[in-house]
Amino acid sequence: MGESNMEGLIAIFKSWFVHTVAAFGFLYVVLKVFRRVRHKYGRRPPGPPSLPVIGQLHHLVSGLLHHTLAKIAEKYGPIMWLELGAVGVVVVSSSDMAREILKAQDHIFASRPSTLFSDLVLGKGQDLAFSPLNDHFRLVRKVYTTQLLSQQQIDTFKDIIIGGTDTSSETIVWAMTELLRHPNIMERLQSELDDVIGKERLVEEADLQKLEYLQAVVKETLRLHPGVVLGVPHFSKEATKVAGYDTPANTREMLNLYAISRDPKVWENPLKFDPSRFLNSPIDVKGQHYEVLPFGSGRRRCPGRTN
Numbered sequence: 056m057g058e059s060n061m062e063g064l065i066a067i068f069k070s071w072f073v074h075t076v077a078a079f080g081f082l083y084v085v086l087k088v089f090r091r092v093r094h095k096y097g098r099r100p101p102g103p104p105s106l107p108v109i110g111q112l113h114h115l116v117s118g119l120l121h122h123t124l125a126k127i128a129e130k131y132g133p134i135m136w137l138e139l140g141a142v143g144v145v146v147v148s149s150s151d152m153a154r155e156i157l158k159a160q161d162h163i164f165a166s167r168p169s170t171l172f173s174d175l176v177l178g179k180g181q182d183l184a185f186s187p188l189n190d191h192f193r194l195v196r197k198v199y200t201t202q203l204l205s206q207q208q209i210d211t212f213k214d215i216i217i218g219g220t221d222t223s224s225e226t227i228v229w230a231m232t233e234l235l236r237h238p239n240i241m242e243r244l245q246s247e248l249d250d251v252i253g254k255e256r257l258v259e260e261a262d263l264q265k266l267e268y269l270q271a272v273v274k275e276t277l278r279l280h281p282g283v284v285l286g287v288p289h290f291s292k293e294a295t296k297v298a299g300y301d302t303p304a305n306t307r308e309m310l311n312l313y314a315i316s317r318d319p320k321v322w323e324n325p326l327k328f329d330p331s332r333f334l335n336s337p338i339d340v341k342g343q344h345y346e347v348l349p350f351g352s353g354r355r356r357c358p359g360r361t362n
């Protein structure tokens with residue numbers, strides 16, 4: 056091998072060496088930056104592709120929000136991370152994830168976000184529904200449940216309580232709609248009322264225990280048509296982990312109550328209005344069973360829910 060060939064080989068080796076070292080150096084820096092970013096933001100729940108500035112807002116512009124979110128969840132799973140402009144939102148669409156948020160980590164997720172509406176109209180979290188989780192909340196909640204919503208007070212204030220009028224009347228309208236759509240169910244309900252109450256008097260609260268089928272009709276109505284389809288937004292001040300994913304501090308949580316109670320993995324024939332699924336079933340709608348949560352659950356569950 057001539058001297059010039061040898062020099063050529065050395066030059067190639069040097070250039071290869073320099074490039075390899077540079078490539079490793081670059082990789083090292085990239086990994087360091089990636090690690091730092093990952094450390095800061097963690098492993099977020101999955102979600103649809105986002106755009107600069109608006110985040111994932113463009114996925115939500117058409118259709119009803121709870122329908123759209125249910126559709127997106129079919130692809131990305133029961134816990135999703137959405138950035139709506141500058142606002143980070145965790146969207147929950149299954150009973151297992153709801154149990155995690157409303158039970159296992161209720162102490163972290165039980166606050167409420169401040170919104171323009173709650174600040175301007177409701178006086179910066181002074182009302183119960185939008186109060187952050189603080190001493191004021193605990194006091195108002197106690198007064199609400201022990202004084203304002205005691206049976207005696209309900210009888211007095213029945214017509215002036217604003218919080219639940221829309222939800223309650225909507226539920227009645229949905230029940231009537233489903234009964235008109237299903238004459239056989241209407242007949243069965245009428246025959247229960249005839250047997251237990253008769254035709255001479257109206258139903259009283261004390262009768263409800265004996266009206267099993269009526270209770271099942273109400274539960275099935277609330278399952279298919281929860282009055283507050285996306286619940287009231289929750290807010291977490293602390294960073295935490297849910298199902299192995301990192302959720303950062305100052306995040307809103309949206310519970311798609313509509314999607315949860317129509318989950319085909321939990322409910323057989325979920326779109327069918329069938330009150331008999333609640334007969335002889337331990338599943339109730341009061342917030343202990345995460346398969347159906349029309350009143351939410353945990354610290355922020357609806358205080359207007361009666362027994």
Ligand code: HEM
Binds near residue numbers: 204219359
């Ligand atoms: C069918 C009727 C109703 C439905 C479906 C319903 C549903 C709900 C839901 C889903 C929540 C949010 C729970 C959560 O954040 O986890 C809620 C909260 C609330 N509801 Fe109801 N509700 C109904 C009737 C009522 C009535 C009659 C009242 C008042 C008398 C009422 C007062 C409230 C209040 C004050 C909150 C906020 C509680 C808090 O943030 O601590 N609701 N309701």
